[in-house]
Amino acid sequence: MKIAIISVSNKGQELAYDLKDLLDLDSTIIRCDLYHKNVKKYFPILFYEYDAIIAIMASGILVRSIAPLVESKVTDPAVINIDDNGQFVISTLSGHLGGANELANKVAGLIDATPVITTSTDVNKKLGIDVLANDLYLSIDNTKEILFFNKAILDGREISFTVNPNKNFEYLFEYLNNVTLEINVSIYYSSKVNEDEIHVSLDEHEMTLKERKIVAGIGCRRGKECKFIYGGLKKSLDDLKIMPSRVNMLTSAEIKKDERGILELSEKLNIPVSFVEIDKLKLFESSDVAKSEFVYSKFGIYGVCEPSALIMAGFDSKLIYKKTSYDGVTIAIAVSK
Structure with a gap:
């Protein structure tokens, strides 16, 4: 993940320096760059150049800055918001597919802050289909169906996963066994399914999760x-x-x-x-x-x-x-x- 940290106050800048030093030690953080002030100039650049933005500023400034840039949960970067005192780390945009929820929890742990997560599946201890896809590096062919499947998961309904019997899906089964969030899944096998795909279905709704290489x-x-x-x-x-x-x-x-x-x-x-x-x-x-x-x-x-x-x-x-x-x-x- 490539991260930009942007601050507006001197106190926020000090926190940004400290946080960068901690993130640079993490092998999953490929690059971490610092920006200060000039939010109108920087945000349109950061939004398209980075996987995640950590904004150390008031939430009002952040919301007004990113509002014209927001397009889709599939393409928008993860955005998290931190107050100048480093007390709260708020997952603000792209919590699941963008990884903002996971990043918020990581950053909160690093600076001893309180993570704030508001996505419905997370607060209800349910495993969103988009969280599973993000964790296992799977693409989703029909992102419009995410809302339907996540609502079904929230309601405790059983969804079906169909996979190819010739492919080793140990990683999927292990993940489902170990994840602490709840999801009701039945596994089916069909040679008609491509080996790098997981077909998800319920009622007349379908989506395909495909392995990214x-x-x-x-x-x-x-x-x-x-x-x-x-x-x-x-x-x-x-x-x-x-x-x-x-x-x-x-x-x-x-x-x-x-x-x-x-x-x-x-x-x-x-x-x-x-x-x-x-x-x-x-x-x-x-x-x-x-x-x-x-x-x-x-x-x-x-x-x-x-x-x-x-x-x-x-x-x-x-x-x-x-x-x-x-x-x-x-x-x-x-x-x-």
Whole structure:
């Protein structure tokens, strides 16, 4: 998640600096930038350049600033509002699909504040269908049906999930078993359903949840054993709260194509691995990729795990886990649009 923090007062700016320092330590936060004052100038830019906006200001200023920019729960960024004293963290816009509710809880924990969540499913301890999709990195084909299904969940009605019997949906079952929010679901199997899809239905209403492609990029020292690479990957996935079975592909640079530890990991997890050509890595450009002079001095490229993950996740993909080191292993994770 790329986050912009914008403040208007000196006290708010001090809180912004402190919060940025804390968020920069989080591998799921890809970038965190600070802005101060000039809200009329900055908000139209931030709204389209960032996944989330943290506004440290009075709620009236925030509402008037974003009102002309709001378009859709599918495309609007997450917006949370914090008072100058850091007492309350309010999820204001895109609570589910944008991740504002989750971010509000995270930020509140970091600054010892009270999170304020107002979405109906959350306050009634129910699992919204859009929350499930967001948590599991699934796209929704018919977002107009979200309201119907969430109302049905609130009413305690049973909804149907239909999946392909040949696909490993362990991540879905584990999620449903462990989630603390309530949802009444029956699981059905049909070979007519695509392997990367979950069909949701109730009465005459239907929607399709489709897996966005999750790619784990791996870098490692020569000869690193599989168990150590797996350990780094598992820690990264735990931070994202997703299971290995949700990962669609492992990847690295072609200089690692004979790296036994990576090949063994692919076999162990039954996840395909693909190696990216050096020339593609040399040409790849992204402001979100960390550049390593050490890697460049050895291989002529500035990075392995981050650019490999982004390339294999496809055009317009984004990092959801920045390069993180685990004793000779580096992991980065990207997801398709």
